Amino acid sequence: MPHLTKTQLASRLRYDFQVVKSIEGPMIQVSAYCSVSDLKRKHNAITEVEAAGEATHYLIEYHIKSLKTKGKFHSKWLCHVDLLAEGSYPFSKPVAHIVSKPIPWSPHFLRKVGLICLGDNFWQNKNGDTLLYHLVIHVAKLLNFDEPYREWYSGWNREAVQYWGSVLKGQPITPGLIYPIASHQLTHGKGEKDSCQSTDSHSDLAAMFKPIRQVSKPNVNLNVASISTDIVNQYFKKVQ
Numbered sequence: 001m002p003h004l005t006k007t008q009l010a011s012r013l014r015y016d017f018q019v020v021k022s023i024e025g026p027m028i029q030v031s032a033y034c035s036v037s038d039l040k041r042k043h044n045a046i047t048e049v050e051a052a053g054e055a056t057h058y059l060i061e062y063h064i065k066s067l068k069t070k071g072k073f074h075s076k077w078l079c080h081v082d083l084l085a086e087g088s089y090p091f092s093k094p095v096a097h098i099v100s101k102p103i104p105w106s107p108h109f110l111r112k113v114g115l116i117c118l119g120d121n122f123w124q125n126k127n128g129d130t131l132l133y134h135l136v137i138h139v140a141k142l143l144n145f146d147e148p149y150r151e152w153y154s155g156w157n158r159e160a161v162q163y164w165g166s167v168l169k170g171q172p173i174t175p176g177l178i179y180p181i182a183s184h185q186l187t188h189g190k191g192e193k194d195s196c197q198s199t200d201s202h203s204d205l206a207a208m209f210k211p212i213r214q215v216s217k218p219n220v221n222l223n224v225a226s227i228s229t230d231i232v233n234q235y236f237k238k239v240q
Helices: 006-021 036-041 049-054 132-143 158-166 184-188 229-239
Strands: 028-033 057-062 066-069 072-074 077-082 095-098
Touching (some): 006 132, 028 036, 077 132
16 A cells, blocks of 8 residues: 655645635534544644644534434534544545444444444545545535435444435435535645655655645634533543
């Protein structure tokens, strides 16, 4: 598997930070940390692009209606994303868990543990082009059951799939929900690409990084203190 040098990885992490912060708002709020320890304690949250070259752990707060059990809904979820969990980011996929209670009642969220099944094709064979931003929106859509209905599919919760088909008629929980879109200036801005090749000379990497550009600050700022330390600590005790 290809891998990046330390300098290249830091550049990629800064880019991920800048893009994902551009989508903050009422639906999705983002906090970044350089370690699990800092995330657990909500300590030293990264707030500036210049420091984001070490942002490898994210706590994503979703305000999206989803099922907590059959016929019952919940609208606030906390998700921990570990970018380096599988060792060769951005070629290896991150690992994502729901760290709050309840765990979504869905075929994509493992009960009790909260591990999120991102799907075999979501990150694989994408040559490192998939961004943290794409993952954050992907999880938002999973919470909303916003994907093609497959009657044969069971995932981690066959009963939830049956409910999706029989009660929700294979439709999203909130049809027509508009998800935030990353700043066009960041994802499509013109400018010279950073010089970037992996140590394995992967030919597609040069297109992966964009110049760091200044964008306006989000209208909604994440109040890190509002995220319950107890919720986060319970999760990490569970998985350690």
